[in-house]
Amino acid sequence: MAPESLRSAARIERMTLTGKPRGEYAKTASRKREILEAGIDVFSTSGFRSGSIREIADKVGMSQAGLLHHFTNKNELLAGVLELRDNRSRAYIDFDAPLGVEALRGYLGLIEYNTSVRGLVELHCVLSAEATSHAHPAHDYFVERYRYVVESMTKVFRRIADAGMLAPGVVPENAARALIALTDGLQVQWLLDSSSLDMVDEARRYLQPLLLVEL
Amino acid sequence: MAPESLRSAARIERMTLTGKPRGEYAKTASRKREILEAGIDVFSTSGFRSGSIREIADKVGMSQAGLLHHFTNKNELLAGVLELRDNRSRAYIDFDAPLGVEALRGYLGLIEYNTSVRGLVELHCVLSAEATSHAHPAHDYFVERYRYVVESMTKVFRRIADAGMLAPGVVPENAARALIALTDGLQVQWLLDSSSLDMVDEARRYLQPLLLVEL
DNA sequence: ATGAAAAGCGAATGACTACTAGGTTTCCGA
DNA sequence: TCGGAAACCTAGTAGTCATTCGCTTTTCAT
16 A cells, blocks of 8 residues: 555545645735735644644645745744734734824724634634743744733823823723733633623723723 | 664653653552643643643653553543643632632632642643634533633622622623633733733732722 | 453554655746 | 746655554452
8 A cells, every 4th residue: 555645645635625726826925925814724723833834735725845935934934924913903003192092992993803803813812822832933922022012002001191091090001911911811712602702892891990081 | 764763762762851761550540640740731831732642651651552541542631631620720719609709819819829830821721722713622611611610700799799899880790701801811921921910919900999898 | 379450561553744855837027 | 039036846754643453561359
């Protein structure tokens, strides 16, 4: 029994079951984007470590080797996926908005957007948990990302305080950190059972008592 | 080059690098416990899908096949690990405590305990994120677990309300869900950078304003 | 002391993985 | 239209994985 024949058979079956048929070459830029898009899909459901390049390649209708022509290795692909995700959510919130409350409204908007892109939420939850391990290739990325997000959100609350719109006794840094923790935690519960809660409502309920202005 | 010799060489090297030397047989009960303990270690850093039975077997100083004599397959091992973790944290909180506030104090105690067992926290974060995927063997377990925990915590807040100790406007179910989401989210941040926050303080800061009594 | 049950082992199976070498096909600018 | 570069492929390398088979060793109740 030649092992090649088995492998080929398996591959052909996979091709017929999933993804597009292999076709003509694609224009450079769009192809990379397609791969990253598929990467979000795969890494979000299987994580980085057990999500495979072959699965991603199948989704865009090309071979493993073909994919690795665009990203020299798996880690580089992960970096690309994280960057794409970052860009997508950055559009929703302006940490430097002159009115701090506007930034918070943007954050609520981001949460609402998230409910329409389950894959991105999954990606964040799965990868951030995986990356708590020091050996994970995205460990440093997530450490730095949280540092940045908490710091930026702290500044938002400070600006709100300066405008005299923060409830007395609220410490900007603690409020920021808790808000981010809360939304992260809500995401897990929402992913497990999306009918059980409304993330936007829940976040608003936390935020409103901290403010002296209507959100 | 015979592939067998390479595999043997690799295994021997692993044995000398990690784990205990293989020794005498162990008494049944304690051995299973040992395996589960090692399972927590491995699944917490690598997750279930990419954590391997071999790694666990190495840690307790036995062969893969020997381990599978105690747990017929990997899923059963996972079930055992989750059960062990459950039992360990159940000791800390009594959802049915006559005074609801006592249950909340117990919950804070559990959070404090968690800071001393990083492995268990990692296990929860990594597995709950992994298990958001519908195909994951622990998916149903986590859905049910969150349903139970949120419901139980809701009852705690309801009992506090009945005792007239809940701040006006606080809805038990929302407070419960948010408290759990908050602690989950704090855990991720703590795992990524444990020096950046104190989980107990942060949780207390959320809880205190909801109550009319000192925690 | 003995015999059955439990604990453990090595080796194999068939599947999967990331990544590479070397070749072919397609595209696009000059 | 022609040549080089980029895109893509097949086939392989050198592993990893969970699970199973058949076997030996140990333990423990009678």
